[in-house]
Amino acid sequence: MVRVIIEFLGGLDVIVKKQRQYKVDVQLDGKDEINVGDLIQWIVDNLIEHEGDVNVFLENDSIRPGILTLINDTDWELEGEKEYVLEDGDVVSFTSTLHGG
Structure with missing residues (x-):
């Protein structure tokens, strides 16, 4: 199990129950x-x-282009993207950079 903070910014909160931040325990069997x-x-x-x-x-x-993904305020591309192993207290932020017009 790992305890992390997940943030949905730039309007992405509308797809996750309109909540911008979650503190969650993620546990996967095995x-x-x-x-x-x-x-x-x-x-x-x-x-x-x-x-x-x-x-x-x-x-x-994978994360849609136009969504900036940060792990502890660092671009996830520098951290290994999906392969980065999470640690307790990590903050993972997803920020939409796309806006309607």
């Missing part, structure tokens, strides 16, 4: 280490209410 890829699937399974909203968050099994 896994000692939980990585960001596991967390993304956990978000899809537990926080996104409507199946159609998954496409707002994911594209081709």
Whole structure:
């Protein structure tokens, strides 16, 4: 199990029950280490209410382009993206950079 903070910013909160921040314990059967890829699937399974909203968050099994993903205020690309192993207290932020007009 890992205890993390997940943030949905830039309007993404509308797909996760209109809550911007979650403090969650993520536990997956049979896994000692939980990585960001596991967390993304956990978000899809537990926080996104409507199946159609998954496409707002994911594209081709990864975070949709236009969503800035940070792990402890560092771009996830520098941290190994989905392979980054989460630790207690990590903050994972998803910020939409796309805005309607």
